[in-house]
Amino acid sequence: MPELASNVVFRTQQLTKTYRVGEVEIHALRGVDLEFYAGEFVVLLGASGSGKSTLLNILGGLDTASSGRVFYGDTELTRSDDAALTAYRRDYVGFVFQFYNLIPSLTARENVAIVTEIARNPLTPEEALGVVGLSERLDHFPAQLSGGEQQRVAIARAIAKRPSVLLCDEPTGALDSRTGIVVLEALLRANRELGTTTAVITHNAAIADMADRVIHISDGHITTIERNETKVQPAELSW
Template sequence: MPEAERQTGAAGPDGGVVFRAAGLTKIYETGEVKVRALDGVDIELFASELAVLLGPSGSGKSTLLNIVGGLDHATSGKVWFRGQELTAMNDRALTRYRRANVGFVFQFYNLIPSLTARENVALVTDIADDPMTPDEALGMVGLSARLDHFPAELSGGEQQRVAIARAIAKRPGVLLCDEPTGALDSKTGVQVLEALDRINRELGTTVAVITHNVAIRAMAHRVIRFQDGRIASVEVNASRIRPDQIEW
């Protein structure tokens, strides 16, 4: 990003660097076949920004999110989280990093069917250092009236919002979302986007959202496009639209 944009905070309300990747490369080897999933990626993510990651299937978006989230190791190159080098950490240290700092949201909600919304969130709040209460976290995502519902009694969008409440209840610095609206229609998807937007604005959480839905780019501070394991472009949105103005 040009220095001038960083100084004006155009990337987000804060502008401090949360993640920095330099020459990040990931090669998957399956038998004889080598896939260069990331090919020398240099990118920064900033404090309090909402970044949307776009790009064709197989372009490396999930691989990047998994490495910055401490779920996977890079083949070469480096990644720092607030100055701590993640690529130098062993699995134990990465697990500690992840527990303390990262919330994940995936396309499928992975809720425990036999537990209510509140109990699903409590699984995390019971083991975190300074968590919100489950009721607070579910309130943030607009589910105060659904605390005692089981997943089967909730719509897809509501289940995804329970998953988001579970991810943010430990107050992570970053929330990494891989296709969070991929299984949802426009109306319920917008409610999920509203929850992510509110978390970004009110808690200052850095939010990265992978999507195939280009309409979502308009709510981001920045749009990062992937192509063939590289960053093809980074665009700063001069103005952003609210999630309820997005349709697909």
């Protein structure tokens, strides 16, 4: 899969996703046209069930579209087979979820090393954990870390392979506001230092103030896209 040739990282054309539950059809995405640009920090805002996670899962190669087209650079993901999508996820995409999914028996350093040992041009575990401010916690196990620290280890693990894109699904959803701000600072630092295009799903409207662009999603549609002329630092957010 080629590297990006332009500043457009993702492009979707009339993207739809329909799930069938028994006799009921659920339309998660309804004709989404969207672009993401290299190096930007984007917040996708919408209520639960609006289609945010479905969109990110398709962009990340974890799910497939029902119709429409998805491009990563010039590569059409909607035409990629399972092997190509696996390679795409491994080489280009970092994921951060609401729950940390760390291996309890491994230290922070070892949890990150799981990725660095298979990546093509990784950061070292020490470098990745340094980006998220955990240089002093390398040899601590998850049970010895707070929730915010565990989430930052998960971010370090995601950025260690130097992904082109970092897709984050409610990364502060399980955290209080003070801890959440520390996690958002870690995401922003990774975005700035590594140039990684970062997309953050949230239902928390306050987080939108730190983004380059805010994409509002409702009932499977993109309703509005806003650009922040003046961005707020995470420490200035309140929710």
